[in-house]
Amino acid sequence: MKYYSEADARELVIKAGHMLLEKKLIARTWGNISARISEDEFIITPSGRGYDSLAPEDLVIVKVKDGSYEGGIKPSSEKGIHAAAYGLRKELCFVIHTHQYYASALAAECRDTRFAPCAEYGLPGTGRLRKNVETKIRQHPDKKMFLMARHGALLLGKSLEEAFDLAEQLEEKSRELVEARIPDHDPEREGMIDADAVRTEVFPCVTVVRDKYIMECCRAGITVAPFIDDFAQIVGPDMQIVANDVVTVQRALLGYSTGSPSGAAGGVFSKIPLTGALNRSGGVPMTGALNQRGGVHPVLNRYIGRNAVLVKGVGAVCAGRTKEDAEAVAMIVSKNCLAACYVRNAKPLSKTDARLQRYIYLTSYSTKINAG
Numbered sequence: 001m002k003y004y005s006e007a008d009a010r011e012l013v014i015k016a017g018h019m020l021l022e023k024k025l026i027a028r029t030w031g032n033i034s035a036r037i038s039e040d041e042f043i044i045t046p047s048g049r050g051y052d053s054l055a056p057e058d059l060v061i062v063k064v065k066d067g068s069y070e071g072g073i074k075p076s077s078e079k080g081i082h083a084a085a086y087g088l089r090k091e092l093c094f095v096i097h098t099h100q101y102y103a104s105a106l107a108a109e110c111r112d113t114r115f116a117p118c119a120e121y122g123l124p125g126t127g128r129l130r131k132n133v134e135t136k137i138r139q140h141p142d143k144k145m146f147l148m149a150r151h152g153a154l155l156l157g158k159s160l161e162e163a164f165d166l167a168e169q170l171e172e173k174s175r176e177l178v179e180a181r182i183p184d185h186d187p188e189r190e191g192m193i194d195a196d197a198v199r200t201e202v203f204p205c206v207t208v209v210r211d212k213y214i215m216e217c218c219r220a221g222i223t224v225a226p227f228i229d230d231f232a233q234i235v236g237p238d239m240q241i242v243a244n245d246v247v248t249v250q251r252a253l254l255g256y257s258t259g260s261p262s263g264a265a266g267g268v269f270s271k272i273p274l275t276g277a278l279n280r281s282g283g284v285p286m287t288g289a290l291n292q293r294g295g296v297h298p299v300l301n302r303y304i305g306r307n308a309v310l311v312k313g314v315g316a317v318c319a320g321r322t323k324e325d326a327e328a329v330a331m332i333v334s335k336n337c338l339a340a341c342y343v344r345n346a347k348p349l350s351k352t353d354a355r356l357q358r359y360i361y362l363t364s365y366s367t368k369i370n371a372g
Helices: 006-022 079-088 101-108 127-139 160-181 212-220 229-234 246-254 298-304 323-342 351-371
Strands: 032-036 041-044 060-063 094-098 145-148 152-157 205-209 308-311 315-320
Touching: 006 032, 006 041, 006 094, 006 160, 032 079, 041 079, 060 079, 079 094, 079 127, 079 152, 094 160, 101 145, 101 152, 101 160, 101 323, 127 145, 145 160, 152 160, 160 323, 205 323, 212 308, 212 315, 212 323, 229 323, 229 351, 246 308, 246 315, 308 323, 315 323
Parallel strands: none
Antiparallel strands: 032 041, 032 094, 041 060, 094 152, 145 152, 205 315, 308 315
8 A cells, every 4th residue: 555755744734734724624723634654654733733834844743553653742632533544444545634614513413414424422632532433433434524523523535635525525515404404594683792892801802703603592592502612612611692781791701690591482493493402501601709709810710701702682702812812712603603503402512521621721722822
């Protein structure tokens, strides 16, 4: 079997990153890409690095057998699922893992589709996730497109071109299923909010976004649970819906209890009820710990606060330390709202799981990105 040379593999992984960015199938540091250089080794993207800044020398050589590597650059935390794929299929030379928009909505339902089997859920970067993906690949030797429950997609190719084409095919097929289930109509907007007025020292960059999925969640008027894991990590364990009031929005972002309602009768769509999927996260999400201490507490803000809040009749207010952070939050909010509108019987992440992922992201992964 002929595999890529190390030099070619490094160049092709960088090229694939730019191709996927251009098609908006990946963003920032999300997802990962690898190319095989022998039966026993592959090249993979590093952990916590943006694709637009990667150089060939930043990529890491990983062993197929055990996921081990050498050197000071840490490979992607999802190296295990790449190793599993290469270990099971000797003909593979290129693997792409994405968190692409429409495919992520399908993955939130945690069910096989006719074109992409879905591996059971596991925490990102864990042995359980690798085992679940490996099991699903074994069960479907004829498939090259896979979903990972509440996480994303995996594309298995003999070449960059095949893997990239599979990513585009998966997104188109996923879009068709989503649009067949969710009615297409213009979202209603009842008001506006001043992003400049919402900004705080903790969240100096704020953007207000809306699309039909965000506005449907606004219309439902209930707390939105995390149906995809990167929402729990980057936005928070849930997302409140509050009144169109600057102070209330600030309080929700900072972690104060706002006393806003967390449940509503009926589904998001009158013709296609969602069986309560959006309000499964329970009561008012804010703990109230901050206001018991008499003011904004800079340490607690990181763990109790949220990076986004829905505002009735307005859309999603998304906040971050930089403009790029706020824009990333906006992308994740839209994707999770799409997933919340799409699912029928699937449960969101558990509260324990969501809070754990938020904590891990804030204490390790996000600090690595900001240092890069």
